[in-house]
Amino acid sequence: MSTSGPGKKPAIQITQSDFDKLSLLAESATHVSEAVLDELTAELDRARIVPDNKLRDNIVRMGSHLRYSTNGEGRDVTLVFPGEADIAEGRISILTPIGTALIGLSEGQSIEWVARDGRSHRLTVESVGAATETQKAEPQAS
Template structure:
């Protein structure tokens, strides 16, 4: 028996204009060396509702967000979604170019999405909490 699962439609997602522009450029930049990853990222970008940065709700995952999520019935994980050059799994910073990173972008607290791992297995993750990064400290005079 094959492991076929009815996944259903993907949930609606929201991207800021800034993230949309930067992620579109990133998808184009990696298209030649990582076509599957570029295609998956572009598919997510294409289905997003694009809004000005100030109109993105605080509980929506955007670049730099700190996200708590649970995959299937596993333990909750807390990560920061970053661009590839800032990724450091030991520090909890995951790249947008990972399957989980691409799945998380634009989701809101409480939303779930199916995603495919690099080994081809299907997984489901649910966003438990979203925090936006703290503003950089003001320079001391």
């Protein structure tokens, strides 16, 4: 398992199309915490950008179905754009602290993330399934 120590983030990869859409979203989003936008921008800045058809299937991208664990509890979710988010259905917006933490991680990687209440958590990606058509959808700022 690939992990990072406290304060050090794991290497991440993002597709060119996700990078383009998320960059636009970060610039145009309203009604979103500045801290979340700053974190998304930081993740985009440190990501290795790869052609859409070159990203391995085990890496979280927009629309990925994945399982992660935090505090000993596993959760199955799909990473989506804000207009598609529905926590009751397990659709996590990229414009949330956990959504921003998940993008670009691969199976087995762990990352520290800070919840809106200021508490720090560590999550580990257990598995990543195929991405849905959401990755082709246009992002909608919220």
